[in-house]
Amino acid sequence: MDPSERPMRIGVYICHCGLNIAATLDVEELRRFAEMLPNVVVARDIQFTCSDAGQNTIKSDIAELKLDAIVVAACSPRLHEPTFRRTITEAGLNQYMLEMANIREQCSWVHMDSPALATQKAKDLIAMAVAKAALLHPLETESMPVSRDVLVIGGGVAGISAALDLANAGLRVYLVERRPTIGGYMALLTDVFPTNDCSICVLAPKMAEVYANPMIKLMTYSEILAIEGTVGHFRVTGVTKPRYVDPTLCKGCINECSSACPVEVPNEYDFGLGKRKAIYMAIPQSVPLVACIDTNACIGCGLCAEACPADAVKYDQQSEEFKLDVGAIIVATGWQPFDASRKEEYGFGRYRDVVTTLQIERMLNAAGPTRGDVVRPSTGEIARSVAFIQCVGSRDQTVGNPYCSRICCMASLKNAQLIKERYPDADVSIHYIDIRAGGEGYEEFYLRAQRLGINFIRGRVSSVEEGDDGLYVHYEDTLLGKTLMKRYDLVVLSTGLEANSDAEVVGNLLGLSRRPDRFFEIAHPKMRPVEAHIDGVFIAGCASGPKEIQVSIAQGSAAASKAMQLLFKGEIELDPTVAFVDREKCIGCRLCVDTCPSRAISVKDTAFVDEARCKGCGTCSAACPVDAIEMRLFSDEQILAQIRAATAVKGEYPFIVGFLCNWCSYAGADLAGTSRIQYPTNIRIIRVMCAGRVDPSFVLEALRRGADGVLIAGCRIGECHYVSGNLHALQRVEVLKGLLKEIGIDPRRLKVAWCAASEGDILARKIEEFVEELRDLGPVGTELAAALPSGKV
């Protein structure tokens, strides 16, 4: 017989958990109670339900009693839900036909001193679970074939590292770079810390490897125009700009064409210190080794075409559009240097002998504009005294960059060492606030700089002035407590790293969120370092914040490994516990589009949920003004059934219905249990995936059915598992409080609490407080009775 045609047959299993549950709760009474509940065919108590014997009991009951759904009243579903899902799957049931009643962490362990009230609460919890179980539906996990190709955006060291790892594992990679060569900023640096080995010497082989690898399609001088689709199938459109040089013919000799070219412009790859021609190659080690014509500079004289022995110059070259279908995208768009001229007091742009970190890198580079000499740009003479000014554009709220750029201390330590080694008599000073040298071998590197005789002056420089004979730096030596002034030949501003403004387009196309520091935000600031909030999108290197080279390389590899995990099987499983739209009801108001933190909803006449993107938080469902969005699990009818079951017998006063988010506050309540933190028995907790899931109708239903108060608890603000769900919850609560006031119910009956998974004690105290507050308010409806002239309802 089709299960849908007959009443649901439910089995209830009450766990003793040794004495963990049975010592406080009257398990036999719970069993007798459960037996009497509607739809329950069998109720058993088991010593340890998670043991093989316990699981076998469930399995044989499913077979013999033809059970449709199972309720396990035991520990937290966060612990053993996967176990029992496996159990019932083995017995032939759909894994989603399971509901757990948390009578250990949220009952027996937290109400050890009031066994009678705790047993009453456990009865409610079981009744709530049975009510929900009766409304469960089998959900199918579908899998979707995916493209195994990966797009890597950005050809700096992070992108190179990701591309090589993917290609070496056998995945096809498209590496798209905006500039004419890959290599990023690393290709322009001189020696690099903490080993002082030559940057391009260690990077060039990797760049060449990218070029040679048949699994990597390298697209330089190219940009992304559009990205559509979702994880598994991103449809990407881009364009390769014309270099006006045929890459198949160009031999990369560059001297022939560029010496013929009559136009000279400042070289952006030397940060303005040197010059280049209109036909140029960014660096001698460019990959691909192909010249490029800068159309802003070219006067169209045709001399380069005449000079080229390979006839590679093609003035009629057109831009070419390309289309890709990729399963995953790695964003490695890097950073941009802080514009030092914004700190007017340091005189960059006004005083020629004030330079930036990148300019000193180029000066120190043997292939740079000064062939490795450290000179005063104003005179061309070797600089005999050099100051490094730290934290220019970092740790500075006046320019909107409160963060530490992390690499500048080490970069200045390194450049100061290089200068001191080249010119032992030079006076080299580093003006710093704090020296940050945390990393393997970094403190030793600092020690080396001190031993070389570099001066370390603690105190941030307030201004630089140009005098007749050099630059004067003003500072307080904060360790001496003296305000001082010192003369230097050359001042190097240790400029910080900023989020790359050129990456904004890609960020917007993908829907990536940004932190207040404007770098791309990762899915979790600690636990998920290379994942974006969008499935199938990974972030590596400085796109998510300032990083040194070794960390960028590690992140490139990490992102590659994440992309491999996702795509290797060629198909991905879709979580069925997502939202879906009733198109009959939908009015196309787009409220859900704005609330969805995963950008999974689009509207064409009616809303549509991209199930591959949806993470199942349910914020859209609560936001929908016409109840057109439903969740496949944690549906409105299931939650309402739990509320009704909870309030069927109001066995206690005050009586609280609580909605706790799965990730933080429900976990916090579990922690209160494992820590045996005792709190009043007055609350009946309903688990939701996110505080944002709580529909105003849930709150009203609970109050209407006699709950004295409703608690909504979620992750701490700013820590929501779904980014912004708790903010939506907060907003809704504010509105709802106004509504409650309007209908004559004291708005204090609705309370919100934010607590982390580690804050079981805080949650317990909040519940305690709420019970006290509600005791003062009296039973629900007191305020209505007081408002009536007769004093009666």
Next chain:
Amino acid sequence: MSGAKFTEEVIRLAGEEIRTCIQCGTCSSSCSTAHLMDNSIRKLIRLVLDGRKIEALASDSIWLCTSCLLCTVRCPRGIRPKAVVSALRQICEREGIRSRDASFERIFMDQIRSMGRISEVLLSAAYALRNPDAAVPIMEMGIELLSRGKVSLDPGSVKGMDEIERIFREFENE
């Protein structure tokens, strides 16, 4: 007022940001009178945060600030060091602590009340009488200025003396 209470009071008057001071010295090295100060502005903030009320209030630096606000414009933490100075002045006032030059201030106010304006010659003379140490440099500078016609011996007069008297009385009544 205990140390901790003193810190809280300055923070209340000058802003929460004070707690975030990183002692970088941008304020003191931006300060035009820093070379005259016993404690730099940076150190003053440290004294405040450490609850060292007596040292902070006894510091000359409080009275040497010219309110140019360069410290406040440049502070990388968004602290207003000038506001800290003002807060300390306010607390001094409230607790009856006078600066070293309190006698100067009294003479200054007395002259305004009696003449409606300041006469540099009379002011200097009155100050020199009360502070014999300062008499010689004042006289030296006075002679130089007189010889160049930079100061006048005639104090002159102003209109509306009754208005000025009214302002003083109103202030006294407060």
